[in-house]
Amino acid sequence: MQSKKTEILIDPDVLSESHLSNDIHSRESHVNEIINCMRPITNGDKPVNCWLYGKSGAGKTASAIHALRKLTEEAGVRGVYVNCWEYPTFFSVLERTAMKLRMLGAEKLSTSFKLERLKRHISGERLVIVLDEIDKPPPKERHAILYNLSGLSKTGLICACNSQHAYFDLEDRIKSRLNPARIHFQEYTQNELFEILLQRARHALATDTCDEGLFHTIAALASGDARIAIHTLKNAAFLAEKDAQDVITNSHVMKAWNSANDLNKTHMVSKLTDHHRLLYELISKNNRILSGELWRQYIETCDSRKIRPIAVRTYSDYCNKLVEFGLVQAKRAAIQGKVREFTVAQ
Ligand SMILES: Nc1ncnc2c1ncn2[C@@H]1O[C@H](COP(=O)(O)OP(=O)(O)OP(=O)(O)O)[C@@H](O)[C@H]1O
Ligand SMILES: [Mg+2]
Structure with a gap:
C-alpha cells in the first residue's frame, strides 16, 4: 500500500539560512542604530562605523543585511556585503568589492592599484561595506582591510563577529581610525524566538500543521540561537512528512533538535x-x-x-x-x- 503524501512544508526556502524576510523581529532597534550610524554619508559626511558582536545565531548578519537593504532602498546608498570567512585577505576583500561594484578591468591589478581604482570608482558615491566575520582574517590582513577601508571617504563600515576581542586586539592607530559604535547582540529570549518561528512558519508551513506549544518547545531548546530554532523547525517538518504524518509531533521536534544542534556545532567549528x-x-x-x-x-x-x-x-x-x-x-x-x-x- 502506498503511503499518503502529506505536505507540511509548503515553502522550504523560507526556512533556509539565506532567507531574508521583510521584517526582522526583535532587531528593529539594532537595525535602526546601524542606519543612524551610517546616515551622515547621505549628506556627504563621515559616518560612524559599526562593530556588531554577540553569540552565534543572534541576528548580526541578518541585521547588517537588513540595514544595508534599507540604506540602498531609502537613501540610494551603494552597499557591498563581504564575508571575510570566504575572503580572508585584503586582496580578496578588494576583489570581492570590485566585483560587487561591477568595476571593470580591476581583475589583474595589484592590491595598491586595486585600492586606487576603488577610490576613483567610488569618488562622489556613498558606500557601505559589511565586513562579516571580521575576526577570521589573520591579524596582518585584518589590519590592512580595516586601516585602508576606513580611510575611504564617504564610506561606512559595518563589521560583525562573535566577540569584542577582535576589536580590542586591533592596533591603536586602527582602533582610533575606525572608532566604531559597538553594538551588542544579546541572545534571543524564548519569547523572541517563539515570535520569529511563528513569523517564518506562517509562510513556510501549511496551516494547522504545527501546534503553538511546539514553537514554545523549539524556542526553549534553541537557547537563544535563531539558527538552531529555524533549523529545528525545518527538520521537524521534513521528518513529519517523511513519516507521512499530517502534523509535526513532539518526537519530530526532539529528533530534529539533535541534528540541528550537531549542525550548529559543525557551523561553529568551521568558523x-x-x-x-x-x-x-x-x-x-x-x-x-x-x-x-x-x-x-x-x-x-x-x-x-x-x-x-x-x-x-x-x-x-x-x-x-x-x-x-x-x-x-x-x-x-x-x-x-x-x-x-x-x-x-x-
Ligand atoms: N530577528 C530575526 N528574525 C528572523 N530571522 C532571524 C532573526 N535573527 C536571525 N534570524 C535568522 O537566523 C539565522 C541566523 O541568524 P544570523 O546569521 O543573522 O546570526 P549571526 O548572529 O550572524 O550568527 P553567526 O555569529 O553564527 O554568524 C539566519 O537564517 C537569520 O535569517
Ligand atoms: Mg553571521
Missing part, C-alpha cells in the same frame, strides 16, 4: 582558525583535560605536524574563544593555582 580547531580537537579527544596538559599536547601535535605553535600568551585567549563560541566549557580545576579544566560542551 575556527586552524589553531582553535586543533585545540578543540584535543579537548574533544580527551573529553576532559587540564590547561597545562592541553598546552603540552598542543605543542607536541604542532611539532609532529611541523606547524608553528601560537605563543603561550595567545593560548589562553584561544581557549577563551572556544568557551565564548559555546563549544567548550571551562571551570577552575580542583587543584591549586590558576589551572582550568576544559570539557566539550554538550
Whole structure:
C-alpha cells in the first residue's frame, strides 16, 4: 500500500539560512542604530562605523543585511556585503568589492592599484561595506582591510563577529581610525524566538500543521540561537512528512533538535582558525583535560605536524574563544593555582 503524501512544508526556502524576510523581529532597534550610524554619508559626511558582536545565531548578519537593504532602498546608498570567512585577505576583500561594484578591468591589478581604482570608482558615491566575520582574517590582513577601508571617504563600515576581542586586539592607530559604535547582540529570549518561528512558519508551513506549544518547545531548546530554532523547525517538518504524518509531533521536534544542534556545532567549528580547531580537537579527544596538559599536547601535535605553535600568551585567549563560541566549557580545576579544566560542551 502506498503511503499518503502529506505536505507540511509548503515553502522550504523560507526556512533556509539565506532567507531574508521583510521584517526582522526583535532587531528593529539594532537595525535602526546601524542606519543612524551610517546616515551622515547621505549628506556627504563621515559616518560612524559599526562593530556588531554577540553569540552565534543572534541576528548580526541578518541585521547588517537588513540595514544595508534599507540604506540602498531609502537613501540610494551603494552597499557591498563581504564575508571575510570566504575572503580572508585584503586582496580578496578588494576583489570581492570590485566585483560587487561591477568595476571593470580591476581583475589583474595589484592590491595598491586595486585600492586606487576603488577610490576613483567610488569618488562622489556613498558606500557601505559589511565586513562579516571580521575576526577570521589573520591579524596582518585584518589590519590592512580595516586601516585602508576606513580611510575611504564617504564610506561606512559595518563589521560583525562573535566577540569584542577582535576589536580590542586591533592596533591603536586602527582602533582610533575606525572608532566604531559597538553594538551588542544579546541572545534571543524564548519569547523572541517563539515570535520569529511563528513569523517564518506562517509562510513556510501549511496551516494547522504545527501546534503553538511546539514553537514554545523549539524556542526553549534553541537557547537563544535563531539558527538552531529555524533549523529545528525545518527538520521537524521534513521528518513529519517523511513519516507521512499530517502534523509535526513532539518526537519530530526532539529528533530534529539533535541534528540541528550537531549542525550548529559543525557551523561553529568551521568558523575556527586552524589553531582553535586543533585545540578543540584535543579537548574533544580527551573529553576532559587540564590547561597545562592541553598546552603540552598542543605543542607536541604542532611539532609532529611541523606547524608553528601560537605563543603561550595567545593560548589562553584561544581557549577563551572556544568557551565564548559555546563549544567548550571551562571551570577552575580542583587543584591549586590558576589551572582550568576544559570539557566539550554538550
Ligand atoms: N530577528 C530575526 N528574525 C528572523 N530571522 C532571524 C532573526 N535573527 C536571525 N534570524 C535568522 O537566523 C539565522 C541566523 O541568524 P544570523 O546569521 O543573522 O546570526 P549571526 O548572529 O550572524 O550568527 P553567526 O555569529 O553564527 O554568524 C539566519 O537564517 C537569520 O535569517
Ligand atoms: Mg553571521
